[in-house]
Amino acid sequence: MKKNVPLDVSYRLINHGPVVLVSTLYRGRPNVCAAAWVTPVDLNLVLVVISRENYTARCIQSTGEFVINVPNHTLRQKVVACGSVSGERVDKFARFGLTPEKARKVGAPLIRECIGHLECKVIKGEERLSRKYDIFLARVVAASAERGLFSTHWLPRMPAARTLHHLGGKRFALLSGKVVG
Ligand SMILES: Cc1cc2nc3c(=O)[nH]c(=O)nc-3n(C[C@H](O)[C@H](O)[C@H](O)COP(=O)(O)O)c2cc1C
Numbered sequence: 001m002k003k004n005v006p007l008d009v010s011y012r013l014i015n016h017g018p019v020v021l022v023s024t025l026y027r028g029r030p031n032v033c034a035a036a037w038v039t040p041v042d043l044n045l046v047l048v049v050i051s052r053e054n055y056t057a058r059c060i061q062s063t064g065e066f067v068i069n070v071p072n073h074t075l076r077q078k079v080v081a082c083g084s085v086s087g088e089r090v091d092k093f094a095r096f097g098l099t100p101e102k103a104r105k106v107g108a109p110l111i112r113e114c115i116g117h118l119e120c121k122v123i124k125g126e127e128r129l130s131r132k133y134d135i136f137l138a139r140v141v142a143a144s145a146e147r148g149l150f151s152t153h154w155l156p157r158m159p160a161a162r163t164l165h166h167l168g169g170k171r172f173a174l175l176s177g178k179v180v181g
Contacts, residue, residue: 004143013116013118014116019035022069023108030108031056033054034079034083046138048138063108073164078113115163117145119141123139
């Protein structure tokens with residue numbers, strides 16, 4: 001069961017640098033791609049780098065919206081799969097067994113199997129960033145996370161809160177262990 005996360009702590013869903021699944025909706029078709037180059041740049045501003053070679057970049061350019069979904073370690077193979085095939089002609093939700101779910105504030109879908117979600121709208125007037133550097137700067141307009149795995153931060157002692165951290169290629173480190181401080 002998911003709960004809404006207040007916007008002023010929503011950056012904590014990705015503060016620790018997990019690999020994410022970026023979902024979009026373009027011309028009525030949902031799509032998803034893996035992304036490691038994603039970071040908060042303010043309490044409710046995020047930056048994602050999506051290569052212009054990827055169909056996802058075109059979807060975001062056209063709609064100005066996307067969702068950052070946080071997968072846990074059980075989705076590793078699906079993350080690699082979503083990062084290895086283009087969604088231009090393939091329905092990756094159907095092919096890789098992911099479930100699109102209605103978001104609160106954007107047209108792009110949430111991915112039900114993920115443990116956290118940031119609904120994002122691209123900041124108007126900053127399109128030069130994507131044209132020049134493949135960067136999308138976006139405002140988080142809604143956030144949610146799996147109840148019991150996120151309080152005011154992730155609870156990585158819970159096995160289901162263990163996120164994936166991209167080491168390169170098909171290798172990942174897992175968030176695990178206790179929180180100190
Ligand atoms: C673990 C992982 C991380 C990735 N990170 C990024 C990223 O940060 N930015 C990017 O443009 N592509 C990244 N990719 C590659 C895209 O996910 C991949 O090119 C994908 O097929 C694009 O799908 P699309 O054409 O449906 O958008 C990553 C792939 C993997 C497996």
